[in-house]
Amino acid sequence: MRSLAGLAAIVAAASLFLYLLSTHLPPGPKHLTSDSEGEDQGVQEYSLKFPSDLDELRELAEMLKFYKREHHGYVLLLFCSAYLYKQSFAIPGSSFLNMLAGAIFGPWEGLVLACLLTTFGSTFCFLLSSMFGKHYVVQFFPEKVLLLQRKVEENRSSLFFFLLFLRFFPMTPNWFLNITCPVLNIPMPIFFFSVFIGLIPYNFICVRTGSILSKISSLDDIFSWGTLAQLLAIALMALVPGALIKHYSKAHLKVDGMNSNGQAENRHGRKR
Numbered sequence: 001m002r003s004l005a006g007l008a009a010i011v012a013a014a015s016l017f018l019y020l021l022s023t024h025l026p027p028g029p030k031h032l033t034s035d036s037e038g039e040d041q042g043v044q045e046y047s048l049k050f051p052s053d054l055d056e057l058r059e060l061a062e063m064l065k066f067y068k069r070e071h072h073g074y075v076l077l078l079f080c081s082a083y084l085y086k087q088s089f090a091i092p093g094s095s096f097l098n099m100l101a102g103a104i105f106g107p108w109e110g111l112v113l114a115c116l117l118t119t120f121g122s123t124f125c126f127l128l129s130s131m132f133g134k135h136y137v138v139q140f141f142p143e144k145v146l147l148l149q150r151k152v153e154e155n156r157s158s159l160f161f162f163l164l165f166l167r168f169f170p171m172t173p174n175w176f177l178n179i180t181c182p183v184l185n186i187p188m189p190i191f192f193f194s195v196f197i198g199l200i201p202y203n204f205i206c207v208r209t210g211s212i213l214s215k216i217s218s219l220d221d222i223f224s225w226g227t228l229a230q231l232l233a234i235a236l237m238a239l240v241p242g243a244l245i246k247h248y249s250k251a252h253l254k255v256d257g258m259n260s261n262g263q264a265e266n267r268h269g270r271k272r
Contacts, residue, residue: 087121167198
């Protein structure tokens with residue numbers, strides 16, 4: 001009970017900080033809107049919330065890019081706080097934030113931010129699970145934890161590459177890996193660098209996609225040489241690392257019996 005109270009206190013404090021950060025914005029540039037006759041003008045009011053679809057993502061990206069002209073540091077702090085909030089408390093939806101990073105900060109600064117924030121946010125989630133949630137993870141997900149525990153023991157000699165394999169081929173969601181690794185006694189340095197390296201392709205794809213979407217205004221933009229080159233880079237980043245780690249896994253890792261949901265496959269007639 002004490003662990004739940006401690007976790008609830010941390011969540012409440014983080015939520016309050018993020019709320020105050022998003023509602024007490026410093027004075028920004030005025031975004032004027034006019035009516036159909038072009039006579040009355042007023043300042044457009046924005047509301048900040050996590051995007052849930054591409055339309056909301058594009059609207060939020062335009063607003064933050066507009067605001068970033070005079071308050072780059074504040075927008076950076078706000079984005080980092082929101083990203084760490086979602087990662088630390090295992091809230092799905094990091095793909096939209098990665099795309100938002102590409103749209104706001106550009107492909108390279110956005111990629112660096114996404115990789116660092118994903119790694120530190122996942123590490124905070126690891127620590128929170130280690131301090132407050134290990135018992136509840138085992139209680140609510142006994143079969144998945146048992147399967148992962150068995151696979152970790154089978155691949156203990158190549159543990160880092162096994163974790164990379166799970167990040168490249170998400171047989172179980174990343175948020176679940178973050179909260180389960182403390183139960184599996186994964187050393188934090190191995191966890192940290194497996195997240196940082198293993199999610200680079202995913203972060204690259206999402207950030208590049210966000211950067212491209214923010215610049216496309218017509219079909220002609222899609223078929224420009226620059227956009228096609230970026231799409232090719234996305235395809236290579238998605239295929240090459242996965243092919244390499246899959247080739248390695250066939251020779252060195254034991255991942256039989258796991259399906260795309262991280263559960264054991266039922267094989268009739270097979271004795272365990």
